[in-house]
Amino acid sequence: MQILQYLKNNPYQGLFFSSQNDLSLRAFCDSDWGSCPISRKSTTGYCVFLGSSLISWRTKRQKTISLSSAEAGYRTMTGACCELSWLRSPLKDLKILHSKATLLYCDNKASLHIASNPVFHEAEYVPSGERIADVFTKPSGKEAFLTMKSKLGVRDIQSPT
Template sequence: MQAPQKAHWDAAIRILRYLKSAPGKGLIYRPNRHMDLVAYSDADWAGSASDQRSTTGYCTFVGGNLVWWHSKKQTTIARSSAKAEYREMAHSTAELMWLRSLLLEMGLLVSKPMKIFCDNQTVICITSNPVYHERTKHIEVDCHFVRDAVMKKLVETPFVSSSGQLTDVLTKSLFAHNFRLCCNKLSMGDLYAPA
């Protein structure tokens, strides 16, 4: 906003073209028999060419339906991909715990552990392995927050391959085919598409 360039104008026009070409695009919500809380968490480490900051994102599902998504450039520079991803996993954990307490207030019991899918093996190991503590001092608060939720069996952190990572659409530039695939997995549909 302070110093607009032609590249910013081109990006805005591209977004408007996309919106005009898909007037019926939206999220499709389907009834399910479960109230499982699931999140996908990801970070694009040092993805910004201008300042080397990571773009992080997560999406949260309740009963298989997408209810919340978030994408943001991190305010500090992460010195490793694990640090960037772990910071986002802490945000995802906080979001899931808030959703769980909201559902409990509404009288809906969430009995299964909540799942946060992550495509970084190092981050998954840090959540359950206290030996990593000395190597992870710079992310100590986030580390203890997520590890505490894992130890209390409130959260599980299963691995998801990069091809199954739904938040890539929020954190990375994708080819058209991969973009459409992620949108389909996020339950985006076209109301005007022929049945």
């Protein structure tokens, strides 16, 4: 109901895609370990940016029960990596090539240690307050929500730029 109320009260929110963009691909991910009080399944959340523009996001209950926050975080990182891998293909078709590793930001240090094989992927720790993907998995106050909304690139499309 809160989401519907927000959408009703903010009908002109949208994403702005700037022509001044570096076209680097990066993602932020987060999980909420065992957040469902009935099934004890965790929630996955991630968002993907092309430069400063949000191009993909997902929030989903994980299919299996994770035995630790590290496992839940690793599953979330896996989903985000799959999305990043898939996105590189259509971007390549559009002649947007990525010679450097795509960055994945995560707040779970244990998950990062599990994923620390630099041959296949690269991930970095994100400190509290900079965790953009938290908006997909955790409730937040109005000020934190507005900050995260701004970081996601959601703007009032009817207001002057």
